Amino acid sequence: MDQIQYENIARPANGETTAMADGITWLRMPLPFSLNHINLWLLRDDDGWVIVDTGVDTRTSRDAWETTFNDAMRGDPATHVIATHLHPDHVGCAGWLVQHFDADLWMTRDEYLLCRILVADTGHEAPDEAVRFYRAAGFDDAQLQLYRDNFGMFGRVVGQLPQSYRRLQDGDLCSFAGHDWEIIVGRGHSPEHACLYDRTRNILISGDQILPTISPNVSVWPTEPHADPLKDWFESIDRLEATLPDDVLVLPAHGKPFRGVHVRLEQLRKEHTDNLDKLLETASVPRRAVDVFDILFNSAISDSNRVMASGEAISHLTYLCNTGDMIAEQNDAGVTYYRRS
Numbered sequence: 001m002d003q004i005q006y007e008n009i010a011r012p013a014n015g016e017t018t019a020m021a022d023g024i025t026w027l028r029m030p031l032p033f034s035l036n037h038i039n040l041w042l043l044r045d046d047d048g049w050v051i052v053d054t055g056v057d058t059r060t061s062r063d064a065w066e067t068t069f070n071d072a073m074r075g076d077p078a079t080h081v082i083a084t085h086l087h088p089d090h091v092g093c094a095g096w097l098v099q100h101f102d103a104d105l106w107m108t109r110d111e112y113l114l115c116r117i118l119v120a121d122t123g124h125e126a127p128d129e130a131v132r133f134y135r136a137a138g139f140d141d142a143q144l145q146l147y148r149d150n151f152g153m154f155g156r157v158v159g160q161l162p163q164s165y166r167r168l169q170d171g172d173l174c175s176f177a178g179h180d181w182e183i184i185v186g187r188g189h190s191p192e193h194a195c196l197y198d199r200t201r202n203i204l205i206s207g208d209q210i211l212p213t214i215s216p217n218v219s220v221w222p223t224e225p226h227a228d229p230l231k232d233w234f235e236s237i238d239r240l241e242a243t244l245p246d247d248v249l250v251l252p253a254h255g256k257p258f259r260g261v262h263v264r265l266e267q268l269r270k271e272h273t274d275n276l277d278k279l280l281e282t283a284s285v286p287r288r289a290v291d292v293f294d295i296l297f298n299s300a301i302s303d304s305n306r307v308m309a310s311g312e313a314i315s316h317l318t319y320l321c322n323t324g325d326m327i328a329e330q331n332d333a334g335v336t337y338y339r340r341s
Helices: 059-070 094-101 109-120 128-137 141-150 229-243 261-281 289-296 306-322
Strands: 016-021 024-030 037-045 048-052 078-082 104-108 166-168 173-176 179-186 193-198 203-207 249-252 326-330 336-340
Touching: 024 059, 037 173, 037 249, 078 094, 094 104, 104 109, 104 193, 128 141, 128 289, 128 306, 179 229, 229 261, 229 306, 261 289, 261 306, 289 306, 306 326, 306 336
Parallel strands: 048 078, 078 104, 104 166, 203 249
Antiparallel strands: 016 024, 024 037, 037 048, 173 179, 179 193, 193 203, 326 336
C-alpha cells in the first residue's frame, strides 16, 4: 500500500459501542483532555469478556462502563482486564473493573510496577531530583513551581491497582474464545507496551504504539534521566515492520481502525529522523531543551504541555548525544546546553 486505508465502519459516539469483527466490540470512551477519546476493545471469551484498556477513572468513565455492562456486554462478566501500558487513559479504571468483576489484571511487568509507583506518588511533594531535571531542561522558577504544584496528579485519574497481576511477556499467546492473541512488546512511548496480534485473522490491537494520525509521545522522564527512548522507539518500529503484514487491520487507541501499517510506521520513523536532522542543522549554537520546541513542534507550548514537550525534546537531544553528533554540557546553575560535537 502507498497510503493508509481506513476501515469502512462508523465510529461510535463517545460512551457507545459498535461491532468491529467477530467477537470484538469497539467502545469509544470520552477523555477530559484535548485528546478527547480513547478506543477500548471488548473481546468475547467463553465465560464472559476480556477488556483491553479502560479509560481514566472518572465518574463519566464509570457511568459509560455501567451502561456498557448492561448493553454491549449483555450483563456477562469481564474475566480479564488487559492494560496495554501504564498511561492514565489506558489503565485508569483497571483497578475498579478488576474489583467490580473479581477479574484478573494482565499487564507487562515494567508497566505494572511503574504504574504502582506513580499512583503512590499522589499527594507527595515533587522530589529534588525531578526539580533538578526540569531546571536542567531550562524551566524558570515560575515553571518549576508550577511543576511542584501539579506533581502527583497521576493517581487522581488512575485507581489503585490490585496487589497481584498476571504478567504479559513478549511472545506470549493469550487464547480467548478460540482466538490466539500474540503479545508483541513495543518500547519508546512507554517502557514495555503490549500490543495484541491475532495472526489468523490478521488483526492488531496496537494501543498507542501505532496510531493513524498522532505521533505518540517519546519522552525522557526524571525517574530515568539517562534513558534513550527514541532509540527504543526506532528499534520497535523496525521490529513491527518486520513482523506485521502491511494489510493487517490495526485497532488503535486513538483514531479510526486502518490498514497500511508499513506506510504508517515509515511516516512515524521519518517524522523523528526529520526532527533529528533539523536539530543538527541548528546545533552550532548551544541550546537548552526548552529552546528547541519551535524546531520539534508545530504549535506553541503552554503550561499544560511543557513537561511532555520537554521530555520529547530531551529524548531527541539524548539520542544525538549517544550517536556522537552532539554533546551536553551543564553550567554552574544546573542548566544543560546541547551543541554539535
